[in-house]
Amino acid sequence: xxxxxxxxxxxxxxxxxxxxxxxxxxxxxxxxxxxxxxxxxxxxxxxxxxxxxxxxxxxxxxxxxxxxxxxxxxxxxxxxxxxxxxxxxxxxx
Numbered sequence: 652x653x654x655x656x657x658x659x660x661x662x663x664x665x666x667x668x669x670x671x672x673x674x675x676x677x678x679x680x681x682x683x684x685x686x687x688x689x690x691x692x693x694x695x696x697x698x699x700x701x702x703x704x705x706x707x708x709x710x711x712x713x714x715x716x717x718x719x720x721x722x723x724x725x726x727x728x729x730x731x732x733x734x735x736x737x738x739x740x741x742x743x744x
Contacts (some may be wrong), residue, residue, distance in 0.1 A: 652678075652704050652718065654711055656726040664726070664733055665709040668694055675703070675710035676733065678724065680717060688720045690735045 673694035682689040725736040
């Protein structure tokens with residue numbers, strides 16, 4: 652799992668996690684589109700069998716079963732919510 656996130660957004664995410672009393676930003680599967688799986692983010696705690704990646708003290712986690720699908724993930728903020736930038740498949744869907 653390779654995570655791309657702007658430095659300021661990473662700091663903001665870390666503060667938001669602390670304010671919510673959570674340990675990590677969890678990547679969750681929300682749908683499956685023509686370009687593959689679509690992930691989102693929720694605040695959670697680290698669980699057994701999680702993949703854990705830590706960037707400057709901020710933990711990102713996902714269930715181990717999603718490891719093959721995660722690849723490169725770009726974290727963005729949209730409408731005051733942290734989310735994952737959707738991949739474009741190039742086919743117009």
